[in-house]
Amino acid sequence: MVSNPGARGSVELARQARLDARSGKLTGPTANLAPGHVQANLAILPRALAADFLHFCQRNPKPCPLLAMSEPGDPALPELGHDIDIRTDIPRYRVWKNGELVAEPTDVRDIWRDDLVSFLIGCSFSFEEAMLDNGLPVRHIEQGCNVPMYRTSIPTHAAGAFSGPLVVSMRPLKAADAIRAIQVTSRFPSVHGAPVHIGDPSLIGIADIGRPDYGDPVEIRAGEMPVFWACGVTPQSVVASVRPEFCITHAPGHMLVTDLVNSRMAVF
Amino acid sequence: MVSNPGARGSVELARQARLDARSGKLTGPTANLAPGHVQANLAILPRALAADFLHFCQRNPKPCPLLAMSEPGDPALPELGHDIDIRTDIPRYRVWKNGELVAEPTDVRDIWRDDLVSFLIGCSFSFEEAMLDNGLPVRHIEQGCNVPMYRTSIPTHAAGAFSGPLVVSMRPLKAADAIRAIQVTSRFPSVHGAPVHIGDPSLIGIADIGRPDYGDPVEIRAGEMPVFWACGVTPQSVVASVRPEFCITHAPGHMLVTDLVNSRMAVF
Numbered sequence: 001m002v003s004n005p006g007a008r009g010s011v012e013l014a015r016q017a018r019l020d021a022r023s024g025k026l027t028g029p030t031a032n033l034a035p036g037h038v039q040a041n042l043a044i045l046p047r048a049l050a051a052d053f054l055h056f057c058q059r060n061p062k063p064c065p066l067l068a069m070s071e072p073g074d075p076a077l078p079e080l081g082h083d084i085d086i087r088t089d090i091p092r093y094r095v096w097k098n099g100e101l102v103a104e105p106t107d108v109r110d111i112w113r114d115d116l117v118s119f120l121i122g123c124s125f126s127f128e129e130a131m132l133d134n135g136l137p138v139r140h141i142e143q144g145c146n147v148p149m150y151r152t153s154i155p156t157h158a159a160g161a162f163s164g165p166l167v168v169s170m171r172p173l174k175a176a177d178a179i180r181a182i183q184v185t186s187r188f189p190s191v192h193g194a195p196v197h198i199g200d201p202s203l204i205g206i207a208d209i210g211r212p213d214y215g216d217p218v219e220i221r222a223g224e225m226p227v228f229w230a231c232g233v234t235p236q237s238v239v240a241s242v243r244p245e246f247c248i249t250h251a252p253g254h255m256l257v258t259d260l261v262n263s264r265m266a267v268f
Numbered sequence: 269m270v271s272n273p274g275a276r277g278s279v280e281l282a283r284q285a286r287l288d289a290r291s292g293k294l295t296g297p298t299a300n301l302a303p304g305h306v307q308a309n310l311a312i313l314p315r316a317l318a319a320d321f322l323h324f325c326q327r328n329p330k331p332c333p334l335l336a337m338s339e340p341g342d343p344a345l346p347e348l349g350h351d352i353d354i355r356t357d358i359p360r361y362r363v364w365k366n367g368e369l370v371a372e373p374t375d376v377r378d379i380w381r382d383d384l385v386s387f388l389i390g391c392s393f394s395f396e397e398a399m400l401d402n403g404l405p406v407r408h409i410e411q412g413c414n415v416p417m418y419r420t421s422i423p424t425h426a427a428g429a430f431s432g433p434l435v436v437s438m439r440p441l442k443a444a445d446a447i448r449a450i451q452v453t454s455r456f457p458s459v460h461g462a463p464v465h466i467g468d469p470s471l472i473g474i475a476d477i478g479r480p481d482y483g484d485p486v487e488i489r490a491g492e493m494p495v496f497w498a499c500g501v502t503p504q505s506v507v508a509s510v511r512p513e514f515c516i517t518h519a520p521g522h523m524l525v526t527d528l529v530n531s532r533m534a535v536f
Binding site: 197 | 443444446447450451454462463464465466467468471491493536
């Protein structure tokens, strides 16, 4: 779960990552693949739930920044890249039935249905790249582990069956770096944007910062404060709580590599 | 020391405020006069010190955002407004000799010299107006007192004889409001811009947040964090420490009301 601040790949690297996932050559996490390119979280839902989930994303743009939504049954996502087939172009999927994880395939063509709608949601890799480009430390990348994530006492805005608590990711920073990180990440509203909280974790219902609900704990050093961003795990946890009869997501860290460029996501 | 988020005056109100100061009709603080217009701090120094002070401002743009510098001996400031006479257009001045306050006149024409250079420096009124416009609370305005200010352990960048600690102003905010305040005030680099510190005061050498070095203490409520901005008192305290043989400043709160508009100071 790391992003690479170094060389920026051409769009060919993004397309190659998808082709490698399609052919079965790539089955692992996508961190560091096609640096500079936007990666996306995936949720695939039956059409009967799609309108409500779209409404949920519209109401909760910080945890659910929707980059693209497909037509029902159509595996293409032309806004995100040339020739995408969402049934094959992610290295590993998770298939859920009635809220239970039933399989982790590398291809979902055999279970595809004409009523399935794909939602592609922005991912923190994009703003972490901007932080690293600004010389800001990203602790979980330094430590080579997953970002720590926490369920909070902040409710999301419900839509239809979808509701539940906001999940946040945390990166510890010195105060001056936290201020700069707010400036840098505010430029990227379509990939979670500015933090939602800084400082005292108990104010957002986090009892023990050393015990994240998802991911790994990271060190918080003297003089640092925890900085919390809305997290793309929120829609996954919200979808899981609805226990839809059928649903497909990406496996954690196994994202869709898109043709979009991170730097082009900046609003100013 | 309050700014008015309400009706925005025309430039005529700014000019009238200066004419009232010039005629002696206005001798009090300028808060709430000509809402929407930029107000400025003043330091007038002999030419022999001007180059170093300009360099100090250039090296320390956050506490010393220089809006305009006059020609030696020239009381006009055409960048800041039509027909300004800096010798008369501020309601009350402070005159310093060898670092000692010797007078607080309402007019300095009788002590004007051909070697005097005026420095006009941005003021927090501008970004406070933007905060209020964004629905953010400004505690000292709510409490009807002066903003609390503190000498810190953060050094300024010295230039010639000018050096000394950064002085900061503090406004307490809830975390989500602090994040928004960072976004809002980042747009105004020419009037102090983004905060320089958030959270633990001891990290910047403030021993007791309840005892400011200048201004008045304000309440910090449960769930709020102190947010610190570089303060225009910094150049005044730095100038005072140099003890120039002659120097004129504005009396606290008695600012130059300029023709510039706060909203036009925003960089994006």
